[in-house]
Amino acid sequence: MIEEQKFRNEIDELKRELDFYKGLVERLPLSFIYEDSTHGKKAVKEKKEDSVSIESISETVTNGKREFSFISEEKIPFEEIESFLNPILDLVPHHIVFINRHGQITLCNNQVAKDLKVDREEMIGKHIRELLHIPDHQINLLETLRTGKSIVDREVLDKNYGINNTRIIRNPDGSIERVMGAFQFLNTIKEAERQAIAGRIAAGIAHEIRNPLTTVRGYLQLLQSRVDKETAALFSSLLIPEIDRANKIITDFLRIAKPSKTTEEEIQVSEFVNDFLGNFLNSEALLYNVEMVYDISDSVANCSFIGDRDELFQVFINLFRNSLQAKSDRLLRIKICTRLVGRSIQITFSDNGKGIPSSILSHVFDPFFTTKDDGTGLGLSVSKKIIENHNGLMRVTSSDQGTSFIIDIPASIKGE
Structure with a gap:
């Protein structure tokens, strides 16, 4: 009796789960056909007047994970998608550029315009080379457009130093709709590193200069008692104060170049x-x-x-x-x-x-x-x-x- 009741409960639970998935499918604003040959089942959702129909469905299995791709019959113009994305991509602190299959810029975010000092509205429709001002064979977006292969974390070592990635956006027929480039601009970081190295070198030079100055000052003080009054006055009024002034400049410089320990x-x-x-x-x-x-x-x-x-x-x-x-x-x-x-x-x-x-x-x-x-x-x-x-x-x-x-x-x- 207990086993029979348990079986009925499981049947009821399966019915509730089936009703849940049926309700979910009904709410989807899509029409589709899904066939599962393993179980011999076929799911069909008819197109409604207010829904968007599906032209094709593709399925891939990667590492045991099943993924579905839906392609709409009613293709949205990509210009509308870019118009929607533009204010969002303006919030990204890296360079983002879209080009079409002719190499013309269709989107560039605010960070591009800021770092490259261009009017982005004027850049739309122009060839990507007019933005970057480098030969075509060095432009990664054009390489991806030519080869059909995305670029992953490539270090760029020209005048605009950084890390570049590209991705391809394709049409249903497989042709390239857009190539998107994301560039992490690292010029400021490179400049900061260069200045830090220069600062360390300068601090070392300043430290080495201060040592002989201290020696010269000591000898001038020693000689003061051995020279005539006029020369001694020159030592005390001009030479020693100038050495002290030079030493103070070096001390102040070292205070900037090297963090000092404070007496808290x-x-x-x-x-x-x-x-x-x-x-x-x-x-x-x-x-x-x-x-x-x-x-x-x-x-x-x-x-x-x-x-x-x-x-x-x-x-x-x-x-x-x-x-x-x-x-x-x-x-x-x-x-x-x-x-x-x-x-x-x-x-x-x-x-x-x-x-x-x-x-x-x-x-x-x-x-x-x-x-x-x-x-x-x-x-x-x-x-x-x-x-x-x-x-x-x-x-x-x-x-x-x-x-x-x-x-x-x-x-x-x-x-x-």
Whole structure:
């Protein structure tokens, strides 16, 4: 009795499963014929007025996995498909280009236009060689079009360095409708690697130059007591200071080229700004007739951060001297404002100087970039490096009303 009931339950379950698949087939917006010779069964779904019919079905079995391909009688123009894909492919950070069987561009995404500096609307309909400006035999898309074989992860070593893949989109009759190319543009990575290597080489050269400078300085100090007063004065007023200046330039350069180890301690914001930093800046402000303003928000009253007090002090001394050199006809006013932004302490160092021209604003943190005759161009780049070594960020804004350097450093909030 129990076995009979179990059998009936299994029959009922099979009926429910069969009804499920019948319902699924009815809902499919397709008409098709599927024959299974193994079981001697044939499934037919008639075409409805609101459905899309199927011209043919192909089946392949790969590693035990069965795959079906449906080809519609009512072929959608590929231009409509590209129009649909275009805004989606604009989100992809790699180059994507479609060409037709004549080698003409039918689609290119925004990243192509951005990196190759072209108007993509003007490129549509033109031959792919007009986009890449290289011989036809070097263009992978044309190779795939000619051979009918896709390219997988090929490294491209011409002026546009990267990894290239191509795929073929075929018509029902097997002819090529489109060839799609995907190119991972690696020029920026290659340039970054090149600069890193150059930086390491330059740092090694700078280190080797500093050693003989130290030796020369030592001998000059030794000779000071053995020469006449006029020569000794020349040593102390010109030669030794110039060697010290050269040594400082090398030290600053090495600070940029090599990450330095910071002496970490917990620093309270208001104490650092008002007492440690303020004591020096106030005396300098008095000397140079500068008005200093400190604005410490209540939001940072209980905040501190982890850092090297002396290195951060150097950052603000560099910013102060930078403001002095940008002084205009009006009284120079420098304001240091601190507040809590998210989980970062934001320190804004602002002045009302003559500002930095927009044409050079993006270069102010570049090593050795300076507009001053006696400048080394390392002050701001060193400052930015110090902030980055504190896991922070440093940026600049400027207008003819003044300049602001904004520094964000991770906060340490009491009670957490």
